[in-house]
Amino acid sequence: MTSEVFSYESLVHAVAGAVGSVTAMTVFFPLDTARLRLQVDENRKAKSTPAILADIVREEGLLAPYRGWFPVICSLCCSNFVYFYCFHCLKASWLKGRPSAPSTDLITGIAAGVVNVLVTTPLWVVNTRLKLQGSKFRSADIHPTNYSGILDAFVQIVQDEGVGALWNGTFPSLLLVLNPAIQFMIYEGLKRQLRKGVPRELSSVEVFMIGAVAKAVATTVTYPLQTIQSILRFGQFRTSTVESRVLTSVKTIKCLLVNRMRKYGMLGLFKGLEAKLLQTVLTAALMFLLYEKIASFTFRIMGLSNSRLMKR
Template sequence: MSFTVFSYESLVHAVSGAVGSVTAMTIFYPLDTARLRLQVDDHRKAKSTPAILAEIVKEEGPLAPYRGWFPVICSLWCSNFVYFYCFHGLKASWLRGKQSAPSTDLIIGLAAGVVNVLITTPLWVVSTRLKLQGSKFRNADIRPTNYSGILDAFVRIIHDDGVGALWNGTFPSLLLVLNPAIQFMIYEGLKRQLRRGVLRELLSIEVFIIGAVAKAAATVATYPLQIIQSILRFGQFNELTPASKLLSSLRTIKSLLVNRMRKFGVLGLFKGLEAKLLQTVLTAALMFLLYEKIVNCTFRVMGLNNIQYKKR
């Protein structure tokens, strides 16, 4: 099993997934900026994504939609490298040449997601704060931060809030491993359906469409938890109630969800969904397209047999 997990094939998938994801995120990064502002800033009115971006550019300058790009890309690279490596390594160990099934893809996706969350959450906490630094918030209660970079953010978060603050949002993130697990389950299942037993490379348009469909379904199903995850990573949640620090992770999530529903109604749990869907669906579709192309090209260049990969 260890030989299968730690293999060249798993490394190819990990690097391909990481490269595809950072390229796609770079292209659609402003859409993610609009999504995060709507999730975190309670007092910002929900508008269309172009309107939100126009406001940000007008108030903060033309480069504001790309604020925090570098730490986000670093976090995304590490996160997708770990996820793709674990997913394909565990899948190869489990199947040993046999064809997968949706339930198998879901279980393996959950396992890979848990490993990914535990390893990369500190990177996402730092990147979220740097991405929002210098933003003009409608909510005056939000405390501004002034980090000089990634390392400074790590040091000051540990100094001011303790080491545990680097894992803020871990519990909802663990619940959110359902997102990539559902995404990969649908994606892998649609790939098998399109091939219908024929070992062929999918057309670019096929990969793009099934990647978009898979991500859209996963995003809608888990979006309320993604809002809570963003709030916790930003580190402002302890101002909700004086006793919030004493609450368990589950009660904190419940408290944040209830407070949001009281303020904005049920639709408040989906504030920013348009921006999120626009960003995440396009990003995931392009990511899967680049990932498949890089994997297939790498196997051809290296002269390796990719038949077992296609069977899965």
């Protein structure tokens, strides 16, 4: 077990995943800005993604679509490093050289996701606040914040709202570990199908396409919970402190889902899905492409066997 956890292979996967995700997110960051505005600003009309970005640029300046880029990239780098590291070391420990299966990928993905959520949620809470700071909202009941940076945001949140506020949205985030778990299950399954038992390196087009398909399915299935997660991380929805945190989280999620459905109908749960799919599918596809190429290049330099590594 120790050899798998502290192996160079797990480290290479983690670094490759982190670098790939940071690069891909930087390229498609404005699309994520449009998605987040639609999720948290209830009075903003669900226009097309280009129209939303045009509104943001016109009202807030040319660089507004990239507001909060640095904290998001820091959070994403840490998050994907933790996820890829945990996913591959847990998978290696479980399989011990045996062929993988969809159920293995799903369970390993869920376990890696839980570890990732518990470790990195404070970073995502802070980056959500910074990303939305200075935005021009349509909803009058959204209160402006004034953070000078990442550390100041941490300090202010702890002082004003308590340490627990850094884990706002943790419960829906734990439910959302299904998103990367489903994504990796489909991605790894499609890789095995394309290889058909013959170890080979997939082409760039193949990796890009299966990465896009895997993320599109995972995002669509879990999108309503992602909306609730964004609202809770933004910290504008107040919950009761009398009941237990788990019970309060369940009631909060139910309340937010029901309220959104009453206001906007069933489609209200998927407000911003177009922007999210456009951003997340392209980002994931590019991320997987870069991840595979970086990992493959690194393993060649290390002199590790391609046939053995391609069984993963």
